[in-house]
Amino acid sequence: MRKPITLLVSLLAITGLLLTACGPAATPTPQIIVQTAPPVEVTREVVQTQIIAQPTAEPEADKVQIYWYIGLGTGAQAAQIPQEKEFVDKYNATQGEADGIQLIPIIVDNKYARDNLIAQIAAGNAPDIVGPMGTEGRGWFQGAWLDLQPLVDKFNYDVSDIDPAFLEFYQDQGELVGLPFAIFPSALYYNEDLFDEAGLPYPPHKVGEKYLLDGQEVEWNFDTVAEVAKRLTVDANGNDATSPDFDRENIVQYGFEFQWVKDSPRWFSAYFEPFYPVNDKGEAVLSDGQIAAIEWYYNAMWGDQPFLPTQAAMDTDYLGHSNSFNSGHVGMALTHLWYTCCITPPSDATVTVPNWDVAVVPSYNGKITAKMHGDTFGIMKDTRHPDEAFKVYTYLIGEGAADLYKIYGGLPARKSQQADFFKTLDERFAPNEIDWQVFLDMIPYLEVPGHELVLPNVAKAHDAFLQLGSDLRSNPDLDLEARIAQFLADETAIYKEAEASGGN
C-alpha cells in the first residue's frame, strides 16, 4: 500500500513543482511591463512605448503616503508620465519635512489598469486615489468608492462654484463618489494637408453649415463623411477609394477613424444615436440608429470602397500602432478633446501632422450627437487615510487642476478656468491655430442617455460589446445581422445572470 501512496504524493509534489517552475512564463505581468495605450475609453490598441507601472518612490518615514492610481482613464501615455511625475514632485515639495503627505503615483497602462486595480484591491493593497476616470471606469468598481460628502462637510469644502447638476452626475447609489474635474467634448479632427492634397474643402466649423462637395452644398452628416473619407483614402498607386483601379490591399492613407472610441460599438454608435441598450424587461436591445452605426462602421472597413483602418492596419507602425490620426495617414478622426494629448505639437521635431483643426460632429438623421466624457477622481473605501486623501483630492481638482488640465487635455468643469486652458493648448500647438470654440459649441449636443451608463453585470456586458467590436474590426466575412442577433442573445443572458444573482 505504501508504494502507491508514496508514488501519488511524489507525483503531486512533482506536478506542483513543475507547475510552479513553469509558472512565471504563464503568469500575466501587467504590473511590470505595460504599454502605453489611449486614454479614457478602454481600448485595446498598443503603442510601443513601455513604462513602469509600479510606484517608484520609496515611502518616507514620518509622512503619510497617499497612493494615486493613474490609468483607469487617461494618464498612461508616454508623453503624460513625465508631466505627472513633475506634478507629484511639485506637490510633495509643498509638504513639510515631517507630518506631511507624500503623494506616490502608480501609473498603469489603460489596457491593463482595470485588472491591475482589481488585483491590488484583492490583495488588500488598494490605492487611495484613483483617476482621472470616466463614468464607465467608476462603474466597474461600484461600491468601492468612498462617499465624499462627510469629508466635504468635515473640511467645509466649498462646492458653491460647482454646477449642482454636476454634483448630481457624480452621485452613485445616493453617495457622492466624485467631484467634477474635467469634461471632454467631441469634435472631428482633420488633417488640413490631406484635404488640400485631395482638393477637398475643410469640414464645417459651425453647427448647421453645409459642406461643399462637387460644387453642391450638402448636409454635414455621416453619409457626407463617408463620401469625403473615400476620396481621402489612397492606395500605393495614388488611386482613391472611389477609383475603379483602387487597390484595397495596399492602402497607404485612410479617410476616417473613430480615434480610440471604437473598441466597443456602444462608444462609436453614440455618435449616431444615444441609447441605453437595456429594455424594461432587462433584455439587451440596440436602437435602429445604433445598428445603422455598426453597419456604417463595418462597411467603412470591409465594403467595396473602404476608408477606415481594420485591426491589422491599426496594428502597424505605419499607422502609429493605433494612434492613427497622429501618424499623418488619416484624414479625419472623430473623438474627444482628450486626444489633444497625443498629437505631436509642431515644436517637436517628430511632428507628423503639423496642420490640423477641428470641425463639428456630423449629424445622423438630421441630429448631432457629440458624446462627452466627464472625468473625475475617486477615493477608495479601503483607504487608510481618508482625511489626507481628501486633502490631496481637493488639490487635484483645485489648486493643482490647472497643471492637470494641461496634462490630460480636459476642459475644466468650472467655467472660470476654461479660458486659461485653451490658452495653454494654443501655446502648445502654435503656430497652428485651432478653432477650440468648436468643442464648446458641441457641449449642448452631448448624448442623453450617456454612453457610459453602467450596464447590468457590467464587466461581462462590457466585454460582450468589446467582443462584437473585435469581430467587426477583424472579420471581413461576418454575417452582420446574425452576429448582432447573437450579441443580443449573449448580452441578454449576461443581464439575466446579474438579475438572477441579484447583483451587478
Added chain:
Amino acid sequence: MATLSTTPSAAPTVRRRVSPLLRREINWGLLFLSPWLVGFLFFTLMPMAASLIFSLTDYNPIHPEATQFVGLTNWGRLFNDPFMRQAWAVTLRFVVISVPLSIAFPLGLAVLVNSEHLFAKNIYRTLFYMPSMIPVVVNVIIWGGIMNSETGWLNRAIEFVFGVQGPRWYQDEAWVIPALTIMGFWGVGNTMLTMLAGLQNVPTELYDAAKVDGASGWQRFFSITLPMISPVIFYNLMLCVIGSFQYFTQAYIIGNGRGDPNGATMFYNLYLYRIAFNFLDMGYGATLAWAMFVIVLILTIILFRTQNRWVYYAGGE
C-alpha cells in the same frame, strides 16, 4: 558500517540507525533548503490551500464581506459551463498542434547543430538559442509585426513566392493557433540545448558498430539516437505538455485578454484569469484552477506510466 548500504536487506537498518555524521549532514541540508521550503510553504502550498477553500465560496475581492459558503456549487458549474468547454477545446487544439512540433523542431535543430558536417556550429547554436533570451512580451510584439496581414514581411514573402495573399494570422480564427505555434518556435532554444546535450552523450561506439553493420543514417537515428536520448525527449515532453496547458501570456496579448478573434485564443488559463480577475468570480476561478491541476496531474501520471514502454534508461530506472 551498514548505515550507508543500499542493499534491500540492509534497508530497514538504514531507517533505524542514523549516524551523527549523517544526521549532521541532513540538518545542514535542511538548513540550506529551508529558504526554498519556507517559500514553497508560504507562497505555493498555502495559496493552493486558500484557493481550495475559495472554490467552496462565492468570494469576490471587491466585496469580501459578502462571501458565502456555497459548497460544491462551483464544482458543479464545471460540468455545465459551455465557455469552459470551448476554452478546453482551444487549449487541446493548441496542445495537439504545438507539442509535437515543439519536440520535433528543436530535436531537428539539435541534430543539425550537432552534425560534424556543419560549419561554424557554435555560431548556429548561439543564434538558435538567442531568441530564447527575448522576453515573451517583446517576442509577441515583434511577431505581431512579422505576421501583420497587411504589412508583415511573412505575408509579403508568401505573396512574393506563391503569388497569393497570406492569411490574416492574428485575425482569423483558423490561423491564430498555427500563428502562435510558429511564434513559439522562437523559444525552443532551451529545448534544443537539452536535446543537444543528450545527443552528445550518446556513445560514439554505438554509431561505429552500427556503421560496421551497414546501418544507414536514418537507421542509426531511429535505432540508436532516438532511444538513447529518449529520457531527454521524455523530460521535454513533460515540460511541453504542462507549458502548453498553462499557455497564457501570448494569448493574453494577442487576444486582448478576451480570446480574440471570436474566442479562438480563449485558452483555459485565460478563461480562468477572466473569470477570477475580470469578472471577479474568484470562487469559480479557483475551481477552474483546481480542475486544471487535477487534469495536468492525471496527464503527468499517464505520461510517467508510458515511459516504461518507450524511454530507455541506460543504467536502468
